[in-house]
Amino acid sequence: MKPSLPFEEVFPEVVGNEEAKLALVLNLIDPKCGGVLIVGERGTGKSLLLQAFKRCLETLGVPWVEVPLNVTEEQLLGALDIEESIKRGQRVFNPPLLQRAKGGFVLVDDIGLFDEGRQGLLFSLQTGVFVAALNPSEGQIPLHFLDRFGMCVLSETLGEPPERKAILEVGFEGTIRSSEGLKERFKAIRSSVPQISYGEEVLEGISRLCATSGARSNRAEVFMFYAARALAALEGSGSLSEEHLRKVASLVLRHRARMPEEDEREWEFSPSEGRGQKGGSPCPEKGSNGGEGQASPFDPGENTASKPKAGREEVFEIASPLEVKGLTFKRDRLVRKTWGRRTRSKSSAKGGRSVRSVLWTPDQEIDLFGTLKAAAPFQTLRRSDGKMVVKEEDLRFKEKERKISHLFVFVVDGSGSMGVERRMAAAKGAIFSLLMDCYKKRDKVAMILFRKTHAELVLPPTSSVELAHKRLRELPTGGRTPLGHGLLEAYRLIGRQRLRDPKLRVVLVLVTDGRANVPIIQGSDPLREVKTLCLEISQLPLVDSVVVDSEPKGSFRMGLARELARWTGGYYVRLEDMRVAPFIGIEV
Amino acid sequence: MEKEDGGDLRMIFPFSAIVDQEEMKLGLILNVIDPSIGGLLIMGEKGTAKSTAVRALADLLPEIEVVKGCRFNCAREGPHCVECLERIQKGEVLEVERKKMEVVELPLGVTEDRVVGTIDIEVAIREGRRHFEPGILAMANRNFLYIDEVNLLEDHIVDLLLDSAAMGINRVEREGISFFHPARFILVGSMNPEEGELRPQFLDRFGLCVEVRAVTHPELRKEILRRKIEFDSDPKGFLERWRPEQERLAERLIHAKGILQEVETGDEVYDLLVNVTSRLGLDGHRGDIVWLKAARAHAAFMGRKEITGEDLKRVAPFALRHRLKRLPFEEPDLRRKKLDEALSAL
Numbered sequence: 001m002k003p004s005l006p007f008e009e010v011f012p013e014v015v016g017n018e019e020a021k022l023a024l025v026l027n028l029i030d031p032k033c034g035g036v037l038i039v040g041e042r043g044t045g046k047s048l049l050l051q052a053f054k055r056c057l058e059t060l061g062v063p064w065v066e067v068p069l070n071v072t073e074e075q076l077l078g079a080l081d082i083e084e085s086i087k088r089g090q091r092v093f094n095p096p097l098l099q100r101a102k103g104g105f106v107l108v109d110d111i112g113l114f115d116e117g118r119q120g121l122l123f124s125l126q127t128g129v130f131v132a133a134l135n136p137s138e139g140q141i142p143l144h145f146l147d148r149f150g151m152c153v154l155s156e157t158l159g160e161p162p163e164r165k166a167i168l169e170v171g172f173e174g175t176i177r178s179s180e181g182l183k184e185r186f187k188a189i190r191s192s193v194p195q196i197s198y199g200e201e202v203l204e205g206i207s208r209l210c211a212t213s214g215a216r217s218n219r220a221e222v223f224m225f226y227a228a229r230a231l232a233a234l235e236g237s238g239s240l241s242e243e244h245l246r247k248v249a250s251l252v253l254r255h256r257a258r259m260p261e262e263d264e265r266e267w268e269f270s271p272s273e274g275r276g277q278k279g280g281s282p283c284p285e286k287g288s289n290g291g292e293g294q295a296s297p298f299d300p301g302e303n304t305a306s307k308p309k310a311g312r313e314e315v316f317e318i319a320s321p322l323e324v325k326g327l328t329f330k331r332d333r334l335v336r337k338t339w340g341r342r343t344r345s346k347s348s349a350k351g352g353r354s355v356r357s358v359l360w361t362p363d364q365e366i367d368l369f370g371t372l373k374a375a376a377p378f379q380t381l382r383r384s385d386g387k388m389v390v391k392e393e394d395l396r397f398k399e400k401e402r403k404i405s406h407l408f409v410f411v412v413d414g415s416g417s418m419g420v421e422r423r424m425a426a427a428k429g430a431i432f433s434l435l436m437d438c439y440k441k442r443d444k445v446a447m448i449l450f451r452k453t454h455a456e457l458v459l460p461p462t463s464s465v466e467l468a469h470k471r472l473r474e475l476p477t478g479g480r481t482p483l484g485h486g487l488l489e490a491y492r493l494i495g496r497q498r499l500r501d502p503k504l505r506v507v508l509v510l511v512t513d514g515r516a517n518v519p520i521i522q523g524s525d526p527l528r529e530v531k532t533l534c535l536e537i538s539q540l541p542l543v544d545s546v547v548v549d550s551e552p553k554g555s556f557r558m559g560l561a562r563e564l565a566r567w568t569g570g571y572y573v574r575l576e577d578m579r580v581a582p583f584i585g586i587e588v
Numbered sequence: 589m590e591k592e593d594g595g596d597l598r599m600i601f602p603f604s605a606i607v608d609q610e611e612m613k614l615g616l617i618l619n620v621i622d623p624s625i626g627g628l629l630i631m632g633e634k635g636t637a638k639s640t641a642v643r644a645l646a647d648l649l650p651e652i653e654v655v656k657g658c659r660f661n662c663a664r665e666g667p668h669c670v671e672c673l674e675r676i677q678k679g680e681v682l683e684v685e686r687k688k689m690e691v692v693e694l695p696l697g698v699t700e701d702r703v704v705g706t707i708d709i710e711v712a713i714r715e716g717r718r719h720f721e722p723g724i725l726a727m728a729n730r731n732f733l734y735i736d737e738v739n740l741l742e743d744h745i746v747d748l749l750l751d752s753a754a755m756g757i758n759r760v761e762r763e764g765i766s767f768f769h770p771a772r773f774i775l776v777g778s779m780n781p782e783e784g785e786l787r788p789q790f791l792d793r794f795g796l797c798v799e800v801r802a803v804t805h806p807e808l809r810k811e812i813l814r815r816k817i818e819f820d821s822d823p824k825g826f827l828e829r830w831r832p833e834q835e836r837l838a839e840r841l842i843h844a845k846g847i848l849q850e851v852e853t854g855d856e857v858y859d860l861l862v863n864v865t866s867r868l869g870l871d872g873h874r875g876d877i878v879w880l881k882a883a884r885a886h887a888a889f890m891g892r893k894e895i896t897g898e899d900l901k902r903v904a905p906f907a908l909r910h911r912l913k914r915l916p917f918e919e920p921d922l923r924r925k926k927l928d929e930a931l932s933a934l
Contacts, residue, residue, distance in 0.1 A: 042792045043872015047754060069751045070704040071761040079764035082707075086716040097761055113747050138789055157872050164862040164876055171877040172853070174624070353700060353744045368709055369763055379716070388713045464782060 010182065011052040015167045017045050020153040023251050024053050026230040027129060027150070028060065029189055031105070033230055034150020034223045035130040037255065044155040045167075046133035047109050053131060054107060059182055063104030065097060067122065069113055073356055076121045080373045086388075089380030101128030108132040112139025115401065117355065123148060150223040151248075152255035193233045198240035202228075205245050213249075215256040224252045352400040361397045370396035406443040406505050407461055407497060408434065411486045412475060413512035413550060414451030419477035423550050426575055427511045428472055430548060434509065435465050435472070446493060447471055450486030452479030453518055457489060461497060483516035484526055487533040494540060506543045508568070511575070513551035514560025527560075534567030545570025552576065599823035603644035604833035606637055607812045611798040614886075615906055616645050618796065619774050621844045621885040625878055626795030627753070627775030629738070629786075629910060633802055638778045642734050643691050648838055651686040652730055659722050660769040661687070661730040667757070669769035670720075691732040692773075694724060694749075696740060703748055707763040720767045725749075725758040728773040738777035739786050749775075750793050792871070795878045796903075797910035844888035851884045852894045861900060864930045870911050879907035904931050 010028075011021050023036040038046045057064045072079070075097050084092035098106055108114075108122070111132040122130075123145050130149060134141065146152070158164060206228075210220040227248040232240050357370030375382075375394040382389040410431055418424040438445050445468045447459035459471045487510075494506050516526040537543065545568040549561035553576060565572035606613065615628045630638050654661040660669040664684050668676065675682060694703070705723030712718065724733070725748075735741065735749075752758045758771040777794065779786065791797070803809055819826040857880075865876050880895075882903040887895045905927065912923045 041871055042789045043874040045873070051755075066759055068759040068761055069747055070700060070759075072763065074763070075761045075766075081718075081764060082712055083717045094764055097766075110747070110751070135789060138787075157870070159866055159869065161859070161862040161866045164866055164873065165858050167873045168858060168862060168876045168880060171873060172880050352742070369707055369712070372709065372712055376716075388716070464785065466785065467782070 010056060011049070013170060014045055014048055014052055015170050016158055016163060017049060017153075017155050019251065020045075020049050020155055022231075023151040023153050024049065024056075024131070025234065026227055026248070026251075027105075027131065028056060028062075028186060029230040029233055030193055030226055031129045032226040033129075034148070034219070034226070035105075035132075037111075037130075037146070037149040037152045038133045038155055039136060039152060040133075040155030041135060041137060041157065044157055046135070046155050049155070050107055050109055050131065050133055053105075056182070057105060060186055061183075063101055063128070064107060065101040065104075065128070066107045066109075067097065069110065071097065071118065073118060073121055076118065076125060080376065082373055082376045085373070085376035086379045089377060091377045096125050096127075098122075098125050098127040104128050106130050106132075110135065110138065111141055112136070114139075115353075115355075116142075119145060146255050147217050147219055149255065150219075151227065151251040153251060154254075189233050192236075193229060196229050196232050196238060196240060198229070202240045202242070202245065205242050209245060209249055210253065213253045213257040215253055217256065220252060220256050224248060227252055354398045355401045356399050357396040358399045359396065361399055363397070363400075365398045365400070367396045367398040370398075405501065406438075406507060407494075408438055408443055408445045408507050408509060409490050409493060410434075410445070410447045411455075411490050411508065411510045411512075412447065412449050413481060413483070413486070414449045414475060414477050414479070415481040415515075416478050417481070417513055417515065418550060421552060423513075423552070423575065424475065424477045427548070427550055428475065430575060431472055431509070431511065432469070435468055438465055438468075447475075448486055448489045448493070449475055450482050450489070451477065453482055453485075455482060455485035455489040457493060461493075480518050481512070481515050482518035482520075482526075483512060483514065484520045484529040484533060485518070486510075486512075487530060487537065488520060491533060491537055491540075494537075494543060504542065506540075508537065508543060508545040508570070509548060510545065510564065510568075511548040511550055512561060512564070513549065513558075514547075514562075514564050515558065516560075530564070531567050534564055538567065538569035547572050548575050549573070550575045599819075599827060600647040601640060601644055601819055602827060602830040602834050603641065603648045604837050605815055605819070605826070605830050606641055606644060607815065608803050608808055609637060609641065609800055611906070612638070612641055612800050613645075615796045615798040616641060616776070617841065617889060618882050618885040618903065618906070619776075620645065620649065620841060621888055622848060622881055623772065623774050625881045625885065626793065626874075627777070629791070629794035629797040630776065630778045630800055631781050631797060632778070632800030633780055638800065639691075639693075639734060639736065642732055642776050646689045646691045646732055648834055648841075649689050650838065650842060651688050653684045654687050654730065656683040656685045658682075660726050662770060663730065667770045667772075670767055671769075689731050690727075691734050692724060692728045694733060694735045694741075696737065697742075698724070698745060700744065700748060701762075703745060704758060704760055704762065705767070706760075707765050718765055720760070720765055722769070723758075725752050725771045725773075726769055729770050731773055733773040733775050735775070735777040737779055737783075738790075739779040739783060746787075746790055750790065753793065788871075791910045792874055794910065796882060796906040798906055799909075840889065840891075843891065844885065847891075847893060848885065848888045850893050851887050853880065853884065854894070857883075857895045857897075857900065860897060864904075865908075867930045868908065868912060868926065870908070872911075875908055875911040879904065882907050901931055 010025055014021065020036070020038055023033075027033045027036060038049055040046050054064060054066065067076075074080075078093045078096040081092045081094050106122075106126070106128045108130065109132070111119070111122075112134045114122070119141060126148070132149070158167060203225075206221050206224050210218075210224065213220070224245065228240055228244040231244045231248055232238075235244075237244070354367070357367045357373075371390060371394050372388065374396055375388060375390045378391075378394075379388060382391075412427065412431070414424070418427065435445065437443075444461045444463050445459065445465060446457065446461040447468065449456050449458045458475070459468055462468065490508060490510075494508075497504055497506070514530075516530045519526040520529055537545065545565070547561050547565040547568065547570055549572065551557055551559075551561060553574070562572055603613070612628075612630055615630070619625050619628055632638065652661075653664060655664055655672055658669065658672055660671070662668050662672045664682050672682065701723065703724050705726055706721055708719040708721035733749075738746075741749075752771040753773070753775050756770060756772045757768055759768040760766070775794065803812060815826075861876060861880055861883075865879070870876070879900070883895050883899040886899045886903050887893070890899070892899075908927060909923075912927060
C-alpha cells in the first residue's frame with residue numbers, strides 16, 4: 001500500500017480544517033466528486049482554504065476561474081464584445097465567464113453574498129466544478145443549489161489555546177510554503193483511480209447509507225461513490241471498501257441529510273463553542289430567502305435557554321437559538337420569511353445596485369454603456385467619420401435592485417396586568433428575540449408604550465438596536481390599558497414614516513391582552529374604538545400585523561387579543577408560545 | 589510639509605500638533621508600520637479630527653516608489669496589475685517614480701462601477717475598443733482609503749470593499765472587461781455608533797478599532813483652538829515650528845518599519861495571547877493575529893526588538909474591543925469588564 005498524501009503538504013498554510021482539506025484533495029484527485037461548499041463563520045479560514053486550493057490548481061496546471069463579487073449578470077452570460085461588434089457590424093458576444101473553468105474549477109468566495117439572480121446564473125451556467133465558501137450569517141443559497149455540491153464541510157473557530165496558538169503562528173508568519181513534487185504525486189494518484197475495483201456490497205452500502213440519511217436526491221449516491229473511490233486512491237488501496245464509505249459519508253451527506261432527532265448525532269461535526277443546543281435536524285429547508293421550500297411550522301429541536309435574573313422586571317437572556325449544531329443554516333420564522341429583510345425588489349428609487357440594462361424603466365436612468373452596446377453592431381451601417389452614432393432605439397436604462405427596508409413597530413401594553421406573573425418580563429424576552437433578528441438584518445425599530453391614560457413613543461424609529469434594547473429594559477408597568485391610544489399612536493407613526501418612504505414595509509407587533517379600558521374620546525366604548533382603529537390599520541398597504549397575546553393560559557381567557565388579530569388582518573401568537581420557541585409558526 | 593508642485597501649496601495641519609486623541613493617533617501609526625494589520629475603525633462623534641488626522645499622517649510619511657506610468661501605483665517588485673504584467677512580458681524594464689501617499693475618500697452613495705472600475709466609455713466611443721477605467725479601489729492601492737460614516741454605506745458596496753481589502757486584489761468581471769489589479773490600502777473608517785451598527789462580519793474586517801470622544805477638558809480645548817488659529821493665520825510658521833516634532837515622528841516610523849521583521853516573538857507571548865483570546869471566546873482567529881501584529885508594531889515603534897506583555901496590554905483594546913460582541917446586546921461596560929479581567933492575566 002502506498003502511503004497516503006499527507007494534507008500538510010498540500011495546504012501548508014492552513015491549520016486545522018482537516019475535513020475541508022480532505023474534501024479539497026479528493027476533488028483534486030477526481031473532480032467528479034462534485035466540488036466543495038465550505039461553511040463557516042468569520043475568521044475560520046474559508047478564504048484561506050480557497051486561496052490555498054487555487055495555488056494548488058496553479059501548480060497542477062488545472063484551469064480555474066475566480067468569480068468576484070462584482071461580476072455582472074452579463075459577464076456570466078457572455079457579454080457583448082463591443083470592439084468586434086463595431087468592427088463586424090453584428091452582435092458578437094464573449095463566451096460566458098465560466099467557460100474558462102472548463103475541465104477545471106470555479107472558485108466563489110462568499111457565495112451567500114451574491115443575489116439570487118446571479119446565484120441562479122452561476123448554477124444554471126455551471127461549467128467545471130464549484131468550490132465555494134459561505135458564511136451563513138451573511139447569506140444563503142437555496143436548497144437545490146446546495147444539492148449541486150458534492151461535499152459540504154464546516155470550518156470553525158478552534159477554541160483551545162494550543163489550537164489557537166497553532167493557527168496564530170501560521171497566520172502571523174504569513175509565509176507560504178509550497179510542496180515538492182506535488183504535481184507528480186497527484187498524477188500518480190489520479191492515474192490509479194480508474195483501476196480501483198469495487199464489489200456489489202459497496203454499491204449496496206452506498207444506497208443504504210444514503211437512504212437511511214434521508215437524502216432525497218440521488219446525487220448523493222453518485223457523489224459518494226466518486227468520493228470514496230478518490231479516497232481509496234489517496235490511501236493507496238486497490239479497491240473500495242465500506243471503510244472508505246464511512247470516511248466520506250459525512251462530507252457527502254451533511255448538507256443533504258434529514259435525520260430523525262435521535263440519529264443526528266452521528267452526523268454532527270464537533271460543536272462550536274457555545275453554539276446552540278441540540279438543535280433540530282440539519283435539514284436547512286428554511287435557509288433560503290427566496291421562498292424556496294416550505295418552512296416547517298414547528299421546529300422540535302429549538303431550544304432557547306432563558307435565565308431570568310432576580311428582580312421585578314427582568315429581561316431574559318436568550319441563547320442564540322438560530323445556530324443549529326452541525327449545519328448552520330438559519331431557520332427563519334414564518335413572519336420574517338415573508339417579509340425578509342433581504343427581500344430584493346426592483347425599485348425606482350435612486351441608489352441600489354444596478355443589475356441589468358433594459359429597454360425601459362419608470363425612472364429612466366440611462367445606462368450609458370448599455371446604450372453603446374446596443375448601438376455597436378449598427379456602426380458599420382451608420383458610418384460617420386469614426387464617431388459612434390447612437391439613435392433613440394439604442395437607449396437603454398438601468399434596472400436597479402434595492403433592498404426593502406423594514407420598520408418594526410412594537411406597541412407594548414404597559415398596564416398593571418402586564419406586571420402580573422412577570423408577563424412584562426416575558427414580553428420583553430419575546431421582543432428581545434425579535435430585536436435580535438432586526439439587529440442582524442438591520443431593520444429599523446420603534447417602540448410605543450401605552451399605559452395609564454396615554455401612549456408614548458418611547459423609541460422613535462432607529463436602526464440602533466442597542467438603543468432599542470436599552471429602552472426595552474426600562475419599560476415600566478402600572479396603570480390601566482389605553483390600548484386605543486397605543487394603536488392611534490402607531491397609526492400616526494406609520495403615516496409619518498410613509499411620507500418619507502412610500503415603499504416602507506411595516507411590521508406592527510402588538511403585545512397586549514387586549515383588555516382596553518381607557519377610551520380616547522371620553523365616554524366612548526374603548527373596545528369599539530380599538531376595533532375601528534384595527535380596521536383602519538388593516539387597510540394600510542404594506543403593513544403586516546402580529547398580535548402577541550399576553551393573556552396567560554387558563555380558564556379565565558377573554559380571548560380579546562385574538563379579536564384584535566382578526567380585525568387587523570394579522571397574525572396571532574401567544575406570548576408563552578413565543579417564549580418557548582419564538583420561531584414557531586404563527587396561527588392565523 | 590508643503591507640496592511644491594507648480595504653485596499648489598497645500599498646507600496640511602501637522603500630525604504631531606493634533607491635541608489629544610492618543611488612541612486614534614496610535615491606531616493610525618500602528619497601521620502605517622504594519623499595513624497588514626488591516627485598517628482602523630474610528631468610533632466617535634463628529635468633529636473629532638478624524639479625517640484631519642488621516643490626512644496629516646499621510647502628509648508626514650515619506651514618499652513611496654511606484655512604477656512609472658502605471659495607473660494603479662504598482663510597486664516595482666509586484667504584485668502587478670494586468671498592464672504592468674503585459675509590459676514585463678514585452679521585455680520592458682519598469683522604471684519607478686516617487687509619490688506621496690494619498691488619502692482617497694469614498695463618497696457616500698458611490699456606485700459599484702465607481703468603486704470597482706469599469707469600461708472606459710470615452711475610449712469605447714472614440715476608438716471602439718475595450719479599455720479599463722480604474723475605480724476607487726485602483727486609486728487607493730498603496731494609499732489610504734478613508735470612509736466617513738461607514739455604517740451608512742450600502743451593503744453591496746461594503747461587500748465589494750471587504751472582498752478586495754481582504755484579498756489585496758481587485759478582480760473585475762464587468763461589461764465585457766476582465767481585469768485585475770492590486771488593491772492594498774490602509775482602510776480607515778469612521779462612524780458614530782449612535783447612528784447604527786456595523787455587521788459583525790464587517791467589524792471583524794477592520795484590524796483595529798479605537799474610540800474617540802470630544803475633548804472636554806477646558807485647557808485642552810483652549811490648546812486646540814490656539815493651535816488652529818496659529819495654523820490658520822501663519823501656516824508656514826506653524827509648520828516650521830512643528831517641523832522638529834514631525835521629523836522625529838517620521839524618523840521613528842521609518843525606523844519602526846525597518847526593524848519590524850526583526851522583532852522577536854517569544855513563546856510566552858504566544859501563550860499569553862491565546863490564553864486571553866480563548867478565555868474571551870473570540871469568534872474566528874483574526875483577532876488573535878491582528879492583536880499580535882499590533883503588539884509587534886508597537887514594540888517596533890518603541891524601538892524594541894522584542895514583544896513584551898506591555899505591548900500586548902497597550903494594544904489589546906484596539907484589537908479586541910470590536911470583536912468581543914457575542915450577543916449584540918451585552919452592555920458595553922460588561923464587555924469592557926470582560927476584557928479587563930482577561931487582560932489582568934498579562
